Each structure stands twice: as structure tokens, then as C-alpha cells.
Amino acid sequence: MNIIPKKPADVDAEHDADENKNANLAKEDGNESIETNDISVACYFWTAPSAILKEKISFRGLLESDGHRFKKSGKGHKCLCPFHDERTASFYICPNDNYGKCYGCGWKGSILDYVMERDQVDFNAALKILTQFYEHGTAVNRIVSSQKPSLPGEVYVPSESQRTVMADAAIRLMDDERLQHRVADPRSWKTSTILKLAQEGCLGWDGALAFIYSTGIKFRNWPKKDFFWGFGHQSLWRINKLETASSVYLTEGETDAISMIDAGFENTPGVAVICMPGASSFQDAWAPLFRGKTVTLCLDNDPAGEAATGKVAELLHPYATRLLTFNPREVA
């Protein structure tokens, strides 16, 4: 899309002119609820495709959950436009919260148009994503899709239908409290930890416990130990946590990572717990992802774990700012 954004002063002037025009027309009509510019008309007459979307999902709430910060402006609110680069806000959400318009690039539309544009999906997919957002406060499909493998070299990118399997597994675990107990209880984890991981889109249930990677899905016949890959290739579990973390705990299995998350290791801002799929599975190409981070290796206290600690430390040494080890040892 070729966008030539307008100047901030012009944006505000245009929006103010819209509001004034509405106010005058309302006076002439003697009817304050009728407004006639396109954004306001859409506010009043746009009909949502389902009652859930119309009444339950706040357009502004969705944008806020996407990281946009709003300021009050006239009768509505404005934020930086999600669809063009700008320093001064020109994206307005109308007063009754179901229609947005950018006075900079000209984008306008409903919450569904927004999701279609944001995720580059069709109407039905957007509807599904919004329904998930309503039911879970998050859109698992989108999280699973956004866990794009950022590993250098050749990576496996799951197909659209595989991503659906991944998202559905997370949703199944999210929706079923008994399943959350079935996962949590054998390890005395909190069900809230399991729910959080499912909401993140990295843990699910599909006949077995599902560890959802950006590059595929790995099953475990829980609480037994046998693993099998449903599809895809191994990478780092919760790889998307790496981007924003300054301190990373790296375990050698998903369950160790879950135990540390359950114990509150991630309650400190900037800390992430991620895992490599096994002691000897760390690949050279993953090391640069740890550039500039404090990395604490939490591998098993056995000969295989010790050997892996040495190998991984050597690979990470050129990149990590600090390398530490942490070996929880069972004492009873």
C-alpha cells in the first residue's frame, strides 16, 4: 500500500471540522443523535455480524491489547495509526467504539476490517479471531501465527491447516478446566499456569499434552514420558519470548520450563523461561538469538546435562552478555 500521510496539523483540523459539521447539522435537524460524516454515520448504522461482536468487544480495547495508547479527542479517542508510520496520533475511534478512521492515511472501517487488515485474513477468519478474543481475552490463532520462526538458516513453517491444529489444541486446553487439572495435578502445578500457557498459544491438548512450537507441535502422552512430533521440526519452545527478554532461563525440556514458570521465575519483568527440546538438541544456528542477554542454563544434573551445559555455553559465549548455570537437584 502506498501511503502519503497527511501532516498532523491538517489531521486535527480535518477531524475538528468533521465534529463541528456534525454539531451544526445536529442543531439544524434538531436531532442530536444523527451525525452525517462517514465516521459518525458508521457509528450509528453499522451493524455487526453477530451480537457478540457488536455488544461485547470494544474496538478500543482490542487496539489497547495490541499495544496502542489512546488519548481523548473530541467525543472519541485517538491513537497512533496501526497502518502507517506516524508520531502524532491521527487514528480516531468514534464515541460509541465500533468504527475507526485514520485522518492520516485514510484507512477506515469496523473492528472486523481492522482484524482483516492487521492479520491479512478474510472475513470468516477475522470473525473467528474476534470470537476467540472475546472468549479468552486473546486470539490464539494470531499468537500461534505470530510465533514466526526467526531462526537463521532453514526453518519449518507450519501450513495454515497445521496452524489451525496448533491453535485448536491451545483453545481446547483453555476451555476445559478438567483438562487443566489433568495437566497440572501430576506435577502440583497451578492450573492458572497451565491456563496462561494455553492462552499464550504454546501449550495445548489434542488427545495428549501438546507443546506448541513456532515450528510445529510435539505431543506427550501425559503424564507418561513418551514424546512424538505431530508435525514440524524442533526449535526453541516459546521462542517469541526471546525478543523482549533481557534475562533468559534455558531448560532442557518443556516440563522443567513449566515448573520454573509455575514457581514465578517470569514474575520479574524482562525474564523469560524457554526450553530446548532435549539435552543434546541445541543447534549452532540458535546461538545468535541470545545476543546481549543474560542466559542461565538450567540443564539436568546428570552426565548428559553436564556435557550439554559445556557445549551450549561454548556456543552462547560469543553472544550472551552473561552466562550462568542453575542446576536444581532433587533432595528427597
Ligand SMILES: [Zn+2]
Ligand atoms: Zn493511518
